[in-house]
Amino acid sequence: MTATNPAAPPNYLHCGRGADPGGEDPVGCRGRRVRRLRSDAGEHESVWYDACLAHLTDADRDAYLNTLSPGSELQHPGTTFDTTLLGRLLAAVRDPATGQPRLGAVDFSGATFQGHAEFREAIFQSYALFGGTAFRGRVLFSRATFQSVALFRGATFQKHAGFDGATFQNETVFDNAIFQSHAMFGHTVFQSGTGFRTATFEGYAEFAGAVFQRNITFDRTTFEDDARFERGTFEDEAGFHGATFRRRAWFLRVTFQGSAWFQGTVFQGDIVFHGATFQDDARFKGVTFQSNARFSHVTFQGDVRFNGATVQGDTWFNGTAFERAPRIGPFVCWGTVDLSAAVFDAAVIIEVAAGGLDFQRTRWASTAGLRLRHATVDLSDAVMEYPVSVTAHAAPFPRERDDAAADESGIEPAAVRMLSLRGVDAAHLSLTDVDLSGCRFAGTVHLDQLRLYGRCPLPRAPGGWHRRGLLPVRFTARQTLAEEQYWRAARADAAAGWMPPPDGSAPLEPAALVPLYRELRKTLEDAKDEPGAADFYYGEMEMRRHDPRTPAAERFLLRLYWALSGYGLRASRALGWLLVAMFTTVVLMMLWGLPKESPKPVSTGTVDGRSGRGRASPR
DSSP states (O other), rough: OOSSSSSOOSSOBOOTTTOOOTSOOSSOOOOOOOOOEEEHHHHHHHHHEOOOOTTTTTTHHHHHTTTTTTTEEEOOOEHHHHHHHHHHHHHHBBBBTTBEEEOOOOOOOOOOEEEEEEOTOOOOOOOOTTTEEEEEOOOOOOOOOOOOOOEEEEEEEEEEEEEOEEOOOOOEOOOOOOEEEEEEEEEEOSOOOEOOOOOOESSOEEEEEEOSSSSOOOOOOEEOEEEEOTEEEEEEOEEEEOEEEEEEEEEEEEEEEEEETTTTTTSSOOOOEEETESSEEOOTTTOESOOEOOOOOOESSOEETTOOOOOOOOOOOTTTTTTSSSSOOOOOEEEEOOOTTTTEEEOEEEEEEEEEETTTTTSSSSSSSEEESSOOOEOEEEEEEOOOOEEOOOSSOOTTOOOOOOOOSSOOOOOOOEEEEEBBGGEEEEEEEBTTTTTTOOOOTTTTOEEEEEEEOOBBBBEEEEEEETEEEEOOOOOOHHHHHHIIIIIIIGGOOOOTTOOOOOOHHHHHHHHHHHHHHHHHHTTTTTHHHHHHHHHHHHHHHHOSSHHHHHHHHHHHHHHHHHTTOOOOHHHHHHHHHHHHHHHHHHOOOOSSSSOOEEEEEEETEEOOOOOOOOO
16 A cells, blocks of 8 residues: 655555655655566576566566466556556456456555556456556446455546446445546446445446445545436445535435435435335435435335435425335425325324425325424325324424434425315314415315314405495405305405415305305314304305305395394394384384374263263263
8 A cells, every 4th residue: 555645655665766865756656666476496486676567678577467367466556557558467367268357466556547447347356456546547447347355445536437337246445536527337236345435426426227235335425416326226224424415316216125324415406216215214314405305206115214304495205105104304395395195104293394295195094193384285185094183383393312403494484374175084184273274175075074273264254345346345254265265356356355266276156165164164163163163154154145056035035134134143233233123113203203192082882772972081
């Protein structure tokens, strides 16, 4: 191995050509002196030349190369190779039967390859040391086989580095290596432990189809360009602790058979795990996604943790299966978390602070608790086989001792709002402190069994006086459904303050709103919320009154019932009509007056067969 101090000589016999004892380079050429075995009278003797392979005379170099054969050791640390010299060296160890270079123990530590370095299909039968090596030209190890330890610790690849289809049968180390251009490890097989700790990939990194049969570590590795692990297989533990992906990272259809650790990883570009399979635990604790994160159609067969993770874009879990995840989060997403068509096979607690949450067509095969912050939630067509609760969490989620604090600064503070319950079986659903002012209830099954706890506000009718054409109108203050708001806004009442539909869709007709009000009224009655239930009874009667399919006579009675007493719910209106009746009676009496004299009593009858009439005498 080369010494770390450039002014200190290496710990082996080195060439020393070009040394300047009193100048900037007192060491000179660091290439190891060439050694060859010489046989005299049946005895073998090591002969050391006074120069490295690059500085030998032509005759000495030819003599040395002629001693090599397939499987020979190549000990040339610190040596500088050009393309021609490397080609001659590999030709000397090429197996004539297969045409492949076959090398014994190899030490190129600290060597410099100035031109194209091709080790294509080479077989390294023993250890291969490339620590601190500088590859200044293109280097190819495609389909090479490393049968023993391969060390590239601290190596620098200034041009294209190709390891496509290579096989590493023993420990492989690329720690601190620098890949300044493309690094191609497509379909490479790592049969033993592999390390890329603190390595730097300045160019495109390709690991598509790679197979890691033992543990692999990319701890604190930096990927400056795109990184692709498409269809790769991690058969043992995979560690990406503290790694940094500055551009896109692709893990399409990757299989993690062992634990996958991404704790503290930073993804500055989009991250895609589409179609990936995690057969064991997956840890994304404290991860920072500075752009979008895609986990669509992923299968999590083990536990998955996102504690303290922050997504500064959108997150997709659509079509993802969570087979055994007891807790997801708490984590923060500045955009929308898409969990549409996701499947939760086990009991789960989800803690998320997000701008929006899409649970459309999700399937809950066990109990679930959704503890949410800030989000607008859509539960349309969700299938709930067991109780599911949605609870607004006012304070930030508590953190475990080793969890990082997720960053909520990119989310506008707001109450948790439910957007739609269309197609949901509400018999298994409970809501706590959830804003229902924009919720669509049409199409909800068993709406009368929905359980509401805490403060779940609904939209209110606009107050005050308004103008409809030339006529002033005043709407009764009450809780309404968003669907009624949309319908009234569509009948030119939007100027009065009724809420228009957000997406411009056609509003429902009154006939469709009658059963919604009726079932929600029962929900509030079961919860002992009599004032709220009265508002829903009022809404039900209003929709019946405005339904054009209601018989005319019934509509007339409903209108009369509304006008006289507000469907029996507005005492002030009934009292007003009573006062009007009393006032009318007084006015009529004043107009026609009372009789000026009291009527005099008159007696009539028959006496002795003769009729008669007379005044009764006063007593």
